[in-house]
Amino acid sequence: MPRSQKSKLQASEKRRQAQAEAQAGENAQATAAVEKESTPSFPPQYEDTAQILPPVRASSTSQWYRRAQATTFTSVGASWARSDAEYNNQDYDRANAYEAAYYTENVGEDSLTRKPGLLEQFLLYKYKMKQPILKEDMLKIIGHHYEDQFPEILKKASERIEIVFAVDLKEIDSTRQSYDLISKLKLPNNGRVRAGRGLPKTGLLMNILGMIFMKGNCAAEEDIWKFLGMMQVYAGRKHFIYGEPRKLITKDLVRLQYLEYRQVSNSDPPRYELLWGPKAQAETSKMQVLEFLAKVNDTIPSAFSSYYEEALRDEEERTQARASAIAKVIASSRAMPWNIFPPLVKPEFCYYLDKKI
Numbered sequence: 001m002p003r004s005q006k007s008k009l010q011a012s013e014k015r016r017q018a019q020a021e022a023q024a025g026e027n028a029q030a031t032a033a034v035e036k037e038s039t040p041s042f043p044p045q046y047e048d049t050a051q052i053l054p055p056v057r058a059s060s061t062s063q064w065y066r067r068a069q070a071t072t073f074t075s076v077g078a079s080w081a082r083s084d085a086e087y088n089n090q091d092y093d094r095a096n097a098y099e100a101a102y103y104t105e106n107v108g109e110d111s112l113t114r115k116p117g118l119l120e121q122f123l124l125y126k127y128k129m130k131q132p133i134l135k136e137d138m139l140k141i142i143g144h145h146y147e148d149q150f151p152e153i154l155k156k157a158s159e160r161i162e163i164v165f166a167v168d169l170k171e172i173d174s175t176r177q178s179y180d181l182i183s184k185l186k187l188p189n190n191g192r193v194r195a196g197r198g199l200p201k202t203g204l205l206m207n208i209l210g211m212i213f214m215k216g217n218c219a220a221e222e223d224i225w226k227f228l229g230m231m232q233v234y235a236g237r238k239h240f241i242y243g244e245p246r247k248l249i250t251k252d253l254v255r256l257q258y259l260e261y262r263q264v265s266n267s268d269p270p271r272y273e274l275l276w277g278p279k280a281q282a283e284t285s286k287m288q289v290l291e292f293l294a295k296v297n298d299t300i301p302s303a304f305s306s307y308y309e310e311a312l313r314d315e316e317e318r319t320q321a322r323a324s325a326i327a328k329v330i331a332s333s334r335a336m337p338w339n340i341f342p343p344l345v346k347p348e349f350c351y352y353l354d355k356k357i
Contacts (some may be wrong), residue, residue, distance in 0.1 A: 001298045008142065021295045040057065047210070055174075070341075105268065112146070112149060112153075114242060115142045115146060116153050116157040116158075116160065118142060119138060119142060119154065119157040120157045120160055120161055121138075121356050122138065122141045123138075123157060123158070123161060123169070123181065124199065127167070127180075127181045127200070128197055128198060129197055132176075132180075133180060133181075134177060134178055134179075135150075135346070138150070138154065154169070157231075159179065159295075162295065163292075163295050163296045164192070165181075165199065165200045165202060165203040166183070166184045166185070166200070166203040166206040166242065166292060167181040167182060167202060168181070168184060169181055169182075169199050170182050171235070181200070183200055184284070184288075185202055185205060185258065185278075185279075185284060185288065187201065187205070188256070188284055193248070193250075193252055193253075193256070198239050198241075201242060202247065204242055204245075204248075205253060205258055205259075205280075206226060206284075206289060207227075207228075207231070208259065208274065209276060209289050209295075210286070210289050210292070211223070211224060212275060212276060213286055213290070213307065214304075214307060217275065218273050219271050219273060219274050219275075220264075220272075220335055221261075221271065221272040221273060222271075224249070224274055224287075227354035233245050249274075250272075254277070257277040257278050257280075258275075258276075259274055259276070259277045260274065260275040260277045261274070262275070267333055284316075285314060285316050286311040287301065287314065290304060290307055290311045298344050311321040
């Protein structure tokens with residue numbers, strides 16, 4: 001065969017192989033696209049929220065700080081590295097368009113056990129974006145055919161969010177069936193500490209308050225950081241939820257009076273310790289913190305026997321302090337000249353209260 005003809009045949013064969021490979025590639029892409037469309041998935045803004053959710057709890061009698069890593073966000077996707085500023089720049093209309101396009105799954109396509117996880121992601125996204133949480137939107141997420149199981153699904157989703165972020169799901173408008181995630185402590189911006197959107201810092205604070213309580217009401221700073229390291233929170237390393245943790249803990253929460261940060265006396269080189277601040281003492285109690293830690297460990301407060309007894313004593317002291325304060329108000333009201341405020345408080349009412357107490 002002449003060399004020129006042989007070369008033409010080889011070139012033709014190469015073109016056929018190239019065409020065949022290209023066709024195979026297109027078929028593979030088409031197949032992948034079909035599989036992707038047939039699999040229910042979250043829109044982009046929900047996918048990153050899924051990464052912070054804790055794994056399903058297992059029963060445990062170990063100390064709460066040994067369980068912290070298993071019940072917090074240990075699996076963090078790269079997408080959560082995006083700053084809150086990026087979310088602040090997102091357009092609400094785009095977010096709503098994602099919601100409208102979502103969830104066309106068929107009955108039986110997904111098991112009921114996955115529904116709370118889907119709802120968790122949705123609730124956290126709504127909280128982060130400061131958007132209202134409506135029941136009708138939640139039903140779109142889980143599917144209207146699951147409406148009978150909605151209370152159970154919502155309870156499971158809210159419980160798992162509570163043990164990570166220390167926020168409670170509450171109905172704020174019964175007519176609209178509107179809900180919101182409310183911080184357990186009255187931190188600024190509903191637990192976000194600073195202005196803007198974002199996720200709550202209350203869970204971190206509740207864990208620190210618990211650590212301080214269990215360390216004898218005063219915890220060395222190095223012990224705090226050892227514990228937080230189990231939660232993948234490190235001093236000097238920016239966290240995807242908390243920002244720079246050292247600043248949050250030793251500056252922001254101290255300025256807000258939820259923590260007290262002081263130097264250990266006569267320490268050289270200087271060492272520091274943390275205590276409950278006045279705002280923490282006013283807004284929560286040892287028993288409430290212990291109840292939170294018990295939920296984290298899927299147990300009951302009395303399982304921490306020695307701490308439970310101390311929390312009970314603290315509750316009794318608080319009750320006595322309140323009763324004493326009321327008694328002082330009543331005693332001072334008796335000495336008031338009643339003719340000054342006759343329409344407001346009358347002596348017989350004070351007498352009635354005194355007899356009741």
